[in-house]
Amino acid sequence: MKVISLAKVRDTIKDLVQKANFELQDDVLKVVKEMEEKEESPAGKEVIKQILENAAIAKGEKLGLCQDTGLAVFFVELGEDVELQKDDGLGSLKEAITEGARAGYEEGYLRKSVVEDPIRRKNTGDNTPAYIHWELVPGDAFKVTFIAKGGGAENMSAVRMFAPAAGMEGIEDFVVETADKGGSNPCPPIVVGVGVGGNFEYSALLAKKALLRRPLGSHNPDPFYADMEKRLLERINNLGIGPQGMGGRVTALAVHIESHPCHIASMPAAVNIQCHSHRVMNFEL
Ligand code: SF4
CATH class of the missing domain: 3.30.360 (Dihydrodipicolinate Reductase; domain 2)
Incomplete structure (x- = not known):
């Protein structure tokens, strides 16, 4: 005991x-830096540069x-x-x-x-x-x-109850539609947590867990969901919203999916949006 x-x-x-609240973790910083390289729009690149500068100041001066x-x-x-x-x-x-x-x-x-x-x-x-x-x-x-x-990103999240016939395509369209509707409100580049399965409330919890279960940018161990994550990231980044809505290639840093068994008649799906200020940390005792 x-x-x-x-x-x-x-x-x-x-x-x-x-x-x-003061320090972006290494996995987040790594993905943000990779995205700075990928961003083609000058305004978008400048925003990512400022995100990294802000992170350095916050850490150094112990500010939010x-x-x-x-x-x-x-x-x-x-x-x-x-x-x-x-x-x-x-x-x-x-x-x-x-x-x-x-x-x-x-x-x-x-x-x-x-x-x-x-x-x-x-x-x-x-x-x-x-x-x-x-x-x-x-x-x-x-x-x-x-x-x-934060409230800005949480407000852009959504839950939808699908019939199983909607299939993978139905869920993917819902995730992209949710990111698109959010536009600049959730302070992109965003992190997209997706919960598939469970029931109404469980899918929302899965979507939140998806934001923090794995290091940012890592893929679901199931190749089916890993492929879905890659496709969704590409589709969301093709929306053109860009960093802070300034236009560009980088609208999302990562898409993480968690799944769970569900009822034969249902296919719940939830999308929990997180902003670029992805403040996650854990400890074990
Ligand atoms: S960066 Fe995140 S926490 Fe800050 S205002 Fe934007 S959505 Fe809210």
Whole structure:
């Protein structure tokens, strides 16, 4: 049985949310640099250059990569053989994660972007609640993945319930249509997470997981979906939207697909759009 202190979880999360908001990770920087080479439009190239300059300044001066520091979204993989030690006044894992996110956003001067109620719109003032997705796994693993999810990109996401007859082509057209509709709103070049299968709500969760399961630009281990990712990236980049909508060849950095079994009568699909400020980071204890 592995024992993990809740205070340690809180403190690790406090640092993690700041680091993720200050530093683009190596896999993201690598793809952005590759895309700078590929971009043919001078305006688009200049935008990518500025994205890289911005990343260097944010890291050096410990400033948010973007003014929208996002909803704090966590995916937790909790091993069945992990014992959580309640310490420092923390009574649950949810509380430890929430307190870590609250303290990190406060300490890092990161924007507080959560409202208490979707219609009445009063800011909660501390960027909580955090959005936590739980997965119970065998063994004593404990892994937390964080993604800062800005509103501009999240707003351009979509879910659609297809009949199975729509096939692969129906889903591919939906993904391209969603990227096209988004235009410059999600701050391209975007990262496109696609969830295929499951059911209505599960497909949306898969699409978000697709953004953070693998290093950026890596392909699905199933060659069928890897080919689909390559085709979709090419089609989206042929839309001509370009970096920040300035026109060009680079509208997306990557397309990642996750799939899951589904009902015989359904073929759900979801597209979760992420902006170039792709702030993902994880830790294991
Ligand atoms: S979509 Fe991304 S880059 Fe654009 S404002 Fe929101 S967080 Fe910032």
